[in-house]
Amino acid sequence: NAGGAWSPLGDVTTTMLWIGGQITAMNIILKTFLPSLAACALPLLIIYRNFGNQQINRMERAHLDCREGNVILVAGISMLVFVPVFKTLTHMPPFMGMLTALSFMWILTSVIQYKKKAEQKDTVSGALQKIDTPSILFFLGILLAVAALDAFGMLKEVATFLSNKLPGYSSIAVVLGLLSSVVDNVPLVAASQGMYDLDKYPTDHNFWEFLALTTGTGGSAIIIGSAAGVAIMGIENINFMWYLRKISWLALLGFFAGIGVYLLQEFLFFS
Numbered sequence: 001n002a003g004g005a006w007s008p009l010g011d012v013t014t015t016m017l018w019i020g021g022q023i024t025a026m027n028i029i030l031k032t033f034l035p036s037l038a039a040c041a042l043p044l045l046i047i048y049r050n051f052g053n054q055q056i057n058r059m060e061r062a063h064l065d066c067r068e069g070n071v072i073l074v075a076g077i078s079m080l081v082f083v084p085v086f087k088t089l090t091h092m093p094p095f096m097g098m099l100t101a102l103s104f105m106w107i108l109t110s111v112i113q114y115k116k117k118a119e120q121k122d123t124v125s126g127a128l129q130k131i132d133t134p135s136i137l138f139f140l141g142i143l144l145a146v147a148a149l150d151a152f153g154m155l156k157e158v159a160t161f162l163s164n165k166l167p168g169y170s171s172i173a174v175v176l177g178l179l180s181s182v183v184d185n186v187p188l189v190a191a192s193q194g195m196y197d198l199d200k201y202p203t204d205h206n207f208w209e210f211l212a213l214t215t216g217t218g219g220s221a222i223i224i225g226s227a228a229g230v231a232i233m234g235i236e237n238i239n240f241m242w243y244l245r246k247i248s249w250l251a252l253l254g255f256f257a258g259i260g261v262y263l264l265q266e267f268l269f270f271s
Contacts (some may be wrong), residue, residue, distance in 0.1 A: 001219040001268055002036060002039040002040040002043075002220060002251075002254050002255075002258065003036060003037070003039075003040035004036070004216070004218065005036040005039070005212055005213050005216030005217055005258075006028065006029055006032040006033040006036035006037075006213075007028075007029065007089075008023070008025045008028060008029075008084055008094075009083060009084070011212075011216040012186055012227045013185050013186060013189040013212060013215045013216050013219070014028060014195070014212045015094075016186070016189050016190065016214055017163050017189065017193070017211070017212050018084075018094065019093070019094050019095075020193050021198065021203055022193065022198070022201075022203060022205075022208040023203065023204060023208050023209060023212060024203065024204055025084040025087075025088070027204045028209060028211070029204075030264075031262075031270070032209055032212060032244055032262065034091050034136060034261055034262075034265060035256060035258040035261040035262040035265065036211050036213065036216070036217070036255075037261075038214070038257045038258050038260070038261040039139075039217045039254040039255060039258030039261075040254060042253055042257045043250035043251065043254045046055075046250060046253070048226055049251065057132070061134070065069075068112055071108075071112065072105075072108070072109065072112075075102070075105060076105065076237075079101035079102075079105060080101070080105060082097065082100075082101055083088055083097040083098055084097075085097075086100065088267060096216060099194065128172075133215075133232060133270045134234070135227070135230055137157070138230065139184075139186055139187075139227065142184060142187040143186070143187055143190055145187070145265070146187045146190045146191045147190075147194075148193075150191070150194035155191050155194040155195040156194075156195060157197060158194035159196055162175065162176075162195075169205075169206065169207040169210070170203070170206075170210060170254075170263070172207070173207060173210040173213075173214045174214055174218075174259060175210045176188060176192060176211060176214060176215060176218075177211075177213075177214025177217065177218030177219075177255065178214075178218050178221070178255075179218075180214075180215045180218050180219040180225055180226075181218055181220070181221035181222040181225035181226075182222060182225065182229075183220050183225075184219065184224060184225055184226065184230070185215040185216065185218070185219030185225060185227075186227055187197050188215060188219075189211070189215050192211060192215075192226050194247055206266065210262060211259055213256075213259070213262055214255070214259065215255055217251070217255045217258050218251075218255050219254065220247075220251040220255075221248050221251045221252050222244065222248060223238060223240055223243040223244075223247075224240070229243075248271055
């Protein structure tokens, strides 16, 4: 989650801000790559130091032809890179680029798997059947709730309260990042897009970049605070309290490391 905050496709919250027009692809990469790297690297180094020498039992995987795997890997990464390029060239919504990429991958895998027996095939349609539908419905519900709050004008009142009580946009972004661990970063970013319009903070304003970083990393402080956390909790049956004891402090270290690098970077290079 933290390592992807710098990319318009690397984290759900950054993607939402990119789709909403609050950030552009090149600017978010330029401004948040190093802070995201710091937020990811610090917890990783601590974990590696504690557990790096332990043996991990791996389940045996079915043999996959190396050449086929390389083709799918290169094609998949190329299609992800294609999405922001598609938006820049055509000015169409990003989801159109993603659906075009999905269509290409579907055709490619169908061609590769064409001559294989049914039990050996590993197709896009098979992958789509494994989607975690309850998690998708969960996020759909909370996003609808945020939209309802926006329609009643509650989000604007919250924005006004934060602006009056906190000294600047940086402190607002930090508070929202910490709140995202409780509220979940996806609806909180959706709420922020309704709270603060582009007239006050135009596209590529430091507030949106900082918000992408703080919500993308701060949401991981509690396992229910991010889409990644909710997904892994369901898939691996991770206990909420275990995560709180073992991982939350690491996520917070990464959170504040990313903030420190961002503010230092702004002071040295962009002030």
